[in-house]
Amino acid sequence: xxxxxxxxxxxxxxxxxxxxxxxxERFTFEMMSKLPERAEAPANVVSIWSRMKPLVYMAxxxxxxxxxxxxxxxxxxxxxxQSGLTFTSPSEIEDFYTYYEDQLxxxxxxxxxxxxxxxxxx
Amino acid sequence: MEFYNxxxxxxxxxxxxxxxxxxxxxxxxxxxSEKLYWQIRKIVLSHEDAxxxxxxxxxxxxxxxxxxxxxxxxATWLYKIAVNECISFLNHxxxxxxxxxDNEADxxxxxxxxxxxxxxxxxxxxxxxxxxxxxxxxQRLVFNMRYFDELPYEDISDIVGTSVGALKASYHxxxxxxxxxxxxxx
Numbered sequence: 068x069x070x071x072x073x074x075x076x077x078x079x080x081x082x083x084x085x086x087x088x089x090x091x092e093r094f095t096f097e098m099m100s101k102l103p104e105r106a107e108a109p110a111n112v113v114s115i116w117s118r119m120k121p122l123v124y125m126a127x128x129x130x131x132x133x134x135x136x137x138x139x140x141x142x143x144x145x146x147x148x149q150s151g152l153t154f155t156s157p158s159e160i161e162d163f164y165t166y167y168e169d170q171l172x173x174x175x176x177x178x179x180x181x182x183x184x185x186x187x188x189x
Numbered sequence: 190m191e192f193y194n195x196x197x198x199x200x201x202x203x204x205x206x207x208x209x210x211x212x213x214x215x216x217x218x219x220x221x222s223e224k225l226y227w228q229i230r231k232i233v234l235s236h237e238d239a240x241x242x243x244x245x246x247x248x249x250x251x252x253x254x255x256x257x258x259x260x261x262x263x264a265t266w267l268y269k270i271a272v273n274e275c276i277s278f279l280n281h282x283x284x285x286x287x288x289x290x291d292n293e294a295d296x297x298x299x300x301x302x303x304x305x306x307x308x309x310x311x312x313x314x315x316x317x318x319x320x321x322x323x324x325x326x327x328q329r330l331v332f333n334m335r336y337f338d339e340l341p342y343e344d345i346s347d348i349v350g351t352s353v354g355a356l357k358a359s360y361h362x363x364x365x366x367x368x369x370x371x372x373x374x375x
Binding site for chain 2: 074075077078079080081082083084085086087090091094095098099101102103105
């Protein structure tokens with residue numbers, strides 16, 4: 068590297084290029100006269116939708132989260148307090164099952180009657 | 190030259206009044222034209238080409254001044270436009286004249302240099318320019334900015350969009366190649 072530097076140092080760091088006389092003095096004036104016409108930069112008009120978009124997206128996201136939360140919590144097997152079937156004592160449960168057994172017996176009896184009637188008619 | 194205050198100029202360039210913008214831009218042209226010219230001239234070598242490219246650079250800057258957000262320095266933004274203009278110009282010229290950069294030197298630029306009436310260097314300086322022309326384009330850019338203009342690597346990095354580490358390596362390789370060329374000419 069030092070050899071390289073010394074080799075380069077043999078050359079004067081002088082600018083070997085020149086320009087026509089008065090070039091830089093004239094340049095600004097000539098350049099400004101050549102500038103193309105430019106329309107005013109359009110003002111940045113922000114539409115109402117553009118302004119509201121983040122808020123709308125955020126609201127939609129919260130609605131989605133709330134919906135998912137509701138779906139997941141409703142499937143956790145928690146007791147359904149809205150069904151209307153509430154028992155306050157073991158005797159009430161027993162009465163409930165007795166009632167259903169009676170209903171089932173009556174249904175079976177009726178069904179057997181229909182079957183007999185059908186076989187008689189044939 | 191009128192006192193140049195970049196903050197005031199930037200305020201003028203951001204004005205909604207076109208005439209105020211134009212006044213600000215005039216100050217930019219007056220302040221940066223010489224610096225940009227020499228940067229361009231070292232890339233394209235001929236005065237005529239450098240003059241055309243300098244004008245194109247300012248026209249592009251004027252048409253796109255609303256895109257300048259002030260994140261980088263105005264000088265860096267202008268240098269970037271100028272360098273891109275030069276690279277596009279050279280690629281176009283090479284394609285037109287169907288010459289490519291060979292292993293010896295960039296033939297198109299060598300011809301431009303030898304025919305340029307505004308080159309007043311001696312034989313040694315012509316030799317150095319020829320040595321620089323043996324470099325690949327990016328190395329040549331880096332070498333010119335670092336060796337002649339002594340720009341900090343950070344500024345060069347902003348202009349050419351390459352990391353400082355890669356630039357240092359590039360400059361090192363450039364210097365080695367130039368030394369090799371110069372030694373072979375002894």
